Amino acid sequence: MTSALTPHERVAQSLARQGMMNHLGVRLLSASVGQVELALPYTDKVTQQQGGFHGGAMGALADIAGGYAALTVAPEGMEVTTVEYKINFLNAFQGGELRAIGRVVKAGRRVIVTTAEVLHLHDGQRKDCAVMQQTLTPVNKTY
Amino acid sequence: MTSALTPHERVAQSLARQGMMNHLGVRLLSASVGQVELALPYTDKVTQQQGGFHGGAMGALADIAGGYAALTVAPEGMEVTTVEYKINFLNAFQGGELRAIGRVVKAGRRVIVTTAEVLHLHDGQRKDCAVMQQTLTPVNKTY
Amino acid sequence: MTSALTPHERVAQSLARQGMMNHLGVRLLSASVGQVELALPYTDKVTQQQGGFHGGAMGALADIAGGYAALTVAPEGMEVTTVEYKINFLNAFQGGELRAIGRVVKAGRRVIVTTAEVLHLHDGQRKDCAVMQQTLTPVNKTY
Amino acid sequence: MTSALTPHERVAQSLARQGMMNHLGVRLLSASVGQVELALPYTDKVTQQQGGFHGGAMGALADIAGGYAALTVAPEGMEVTTVEYKINFLNAFQGGELRAIGRVVKAGRRVIVTTAEVLHLHDGQRKDCAVMQQTLTPVNKTY
Numbered sequence: 283m284t285s286a287l288t289p290h291e292r293v294a295q296s297l298a299r300q301g302m303m304n305h306l307g308v309r310l311l312s313a314s315v316g317q318v319e320l321a322l323p324y325t326d327k328v329t330q331q332q333g334g335f336h337g338g339a340m341g342a343l344a345d346i347a348g349g350y351a352a353l354t355v356a357p358e359g360m361e362v363t364t365v366e367y368k369i370n371f372l373n374a375f376q377g378g379e380l381r382a383i384g385r386v387v388k389a390g391r392r393v394i395v396t397t398a399e400v401l402h403l404h405d406g407q408r409k410d411c412a413v414m415q416q417t418l419t420p421v422n423k424t425y
Numbered sequence: 426m427t428s429a430l431t432p433h434e435r436v437a438q439s440l441a442r443q444g445m446m447n448h449l450g451v452r453l454l455s456a457s458v459g460q461v462e463l464a465l466p467y468t469d470k471v472t473q474q475q476g477g478f479h480g481g482a483m484g485a486l487a488d489i490a491g492g493y494a495a496l497t498v499a500p501e502g503m504e505v506t507t508v509e510y511k512i513n514f515l516n517a518f519q520g521g522e523l524r525a526i527g528r529v530v531k532a533g534r535r536v537i538v539t540t541a542e543v544l545h546l547h548d549g550q551r552k553d554c555a556v557m558q559q560t561l562t563p564v565n566k567t568y
Numbered sequence: 569m570t571s572a573l574t575p576h577e578r579v580a581q582s583l584a585r586q587g588m589m590n591h592l593g594v595r596l597l598s599a600s601v602g603q604v605e606l607a608l609p610y611t612d613k614v615t616q617q618q619g620g621f622h623g624g625a626m627g628a629l630a631d632i633a634g635g636y637a638a639l640t641v642a643p644e645g646m647e648v649t650t651v652e653y654k655i656n657f658l659n660a661f662q663g664g665e666l667r668a669i670g671r672v673v674k675a676g677r678r679v680i681v682t683t684a685e686v687l688h689l690h691d692g693q694r695k696d697c698a699v700m701q702q703t704l705t706p707v708n709k710t711y
Numbered sequence: 712m713t714s715a716l717t718p719h720e721r722v723a724q725s726l727a728r729q730g731m732m733n734h735l736g737v738r739l740l741s742a743s744v745g746q747v748e749l750a751l752p753y754t755d756k757v758t759q760q761q762g763g764f765h766g767g768a769m770g771a772l773a774d775i776a777g778g779y780a781a782l783t784v785a786p787e788g789m790e791v792t793t794v795e796y797k798i799n800f801l802n803a804f805q806g807g808e809l810r811a812i813g814r815v816v817k818a819g820r821r822v823i824v825t826t827a828e829v830l831h832l833h834d835g836q837r838k839d840c841a842v843m844q845q846t847l848t849p850v851n852k853t854y
Contacts, residue, residue, distance in 0.1 A: 302471050302479040330444075332567060363517070370703060388658045415656060508679055515816070531839065538799045586760050587755040587765075588767055612734070651800065654798075
């Protein structure tokens with residue numbers, strides 16, 4: 283990774299390599315230093331037993347939103363790995379799409395802390411789905 | 426849901442309705458009162474940028490392992506919804522399959538607490554992947 | 569508890585009953601619907617092995633800041649109990665005092681979700697100490 | 712810190728420096744590689760508004776039980792700092808004493824993961840109070 287990469291390029295390059303996220307149809311909406319927004323459309327690949335978005339889909343989206351926010355502040359040539367996260371589910375929805383916005387709270391040398399909020403957009407409405415708090419650590423890039 | 430259902434039937438019935446889990450190929454291995462084990466095979470539907478199992482896949486599997494353990498202790502005719510969970514990732518692996526074992530720690534009337542461990546099985550080896558701690562609440566079954 | 573109580577009175581009434589918080593010298597700075605701010609002075613009752621504020625003190629302060637924010641939105645005549653919380657420690661400090669600001673994220677009938685931030689104030693400086701995410705549930709008041 | 716120190720000496724040496732824990736009356740019961748047990752007696756220094764053990768006291772005790780378990784596996788001459796923890800409260804009790812048992816789940820070079828369980832002992836009964844999952848990191852010892 284060279285200094286020529288913008289935060290958006292840096293995140294897009296990693297996202298393109300994530301089989302799971304490509305499979306689910308996750309899109310990168312924006313990435314700046316310390317903040318990233320992603321979208322996940324509603325399909326039958328992301329539903330739970332009642333037809334709503336699966337908690338696993340919300341969790342995965344929040345995880346990478348926070349993780350990519352952390353990537354934008356990681357040293358050049360490094361990437362980040364999730365140490366842990368904690369997510370609260372606020373409401374369940376179906377249809378439309380999910381948005382997840384990750385933000386860096388602390389950009390330490392060894393530990394990066396982020397939060398993410400997950401929203402549901404449908405028919406012009408925007409509602410809270412989940413909130414996450416996450417810990418990551420910078421690691422060497424191996425690809 | 427009638428009293429004729431065994432824990433295994435109760436979990437299997439719900440899992441069959443989860444679009445996301447069917448899509449990823451999750452299988453129910455065992456279910457007894459207070460404990461459930463699930464498996465998730467390695468495919469390109471569950472990878473991250475380095476080719477290992479995605480944290481989102483480990484999180485989703487742990488979430489439903491704990492959730493289905495909780496379902497086995499929920500009152501008849503009710504199901505459960507995840508209030509929140511927290512997961513630590515211990516190691517990343519590729520190939521083989523993941524196993525998640527969910528266990529009930531407290532079966533309250535309003536709050537059910539579980540833990541789950543995620544393991545990686547490959548070439549006869551069994552290694553730790555993740556540990557999760559989770560809170561759920563019983564809700565009316567709507568289908 | 570009658571409707572005549574303001575959020576501030578409601579929180580102050582409960583705080584006065586907390587032996588641990590009185591012992592540590594916690595003060596209520598402000599309480600409005602959905603938000604509460606508390607202060608904890610530096611003394612030798614709250615230190616860890618290096619002389620900084622103990623994580624246990626930061627955790628306890630964050631816990632009650634979130635909990636009292638939840639109390640301001642709980643139904644009249646009820647109080648709240650902490651189901652769980654998760655806290656990230658960002659920096660350690662000594663001297664001065666801690667401030668914790670709790671905010672309600674979701675005020676559900678069965679589940680209340682809050683966040684809290686813990687700050688350190690000293691010599692006119694204000695620095696981040698910790699962030700917390702918490703789940704509570706309304707319970708009957710028994711005193 | 713020299714190699715002559717046993718796990719018990721290593722933990723005892725640190726605990727003796729914690730103003731908060733001495734103040735609350737915390738005692739070290741046992742410490743071996745990867746596991747530590749602590750006790751906290753019931754006094755008016757640790758109560759909440761209903762007279763039970765304060766969540767802040769349970770959280771602080773769990774935090775150091777996990778932290779000291781981590782210390783027993785940290786490299787010589789280093790200590791550990793809590794990155795974050797998550798705790799579920801299972802039951803509230805008064806009288807008697809709390810016990811917290813911390814155990815190492817993963818002893819990494821950069822990240823140590825632990826769990827702790829908090830129990831209540833009173834009149835010969837032993838009951839579950841709380842479960843915790845925690846992340847720590849080794850840091851240089853500065854005293």
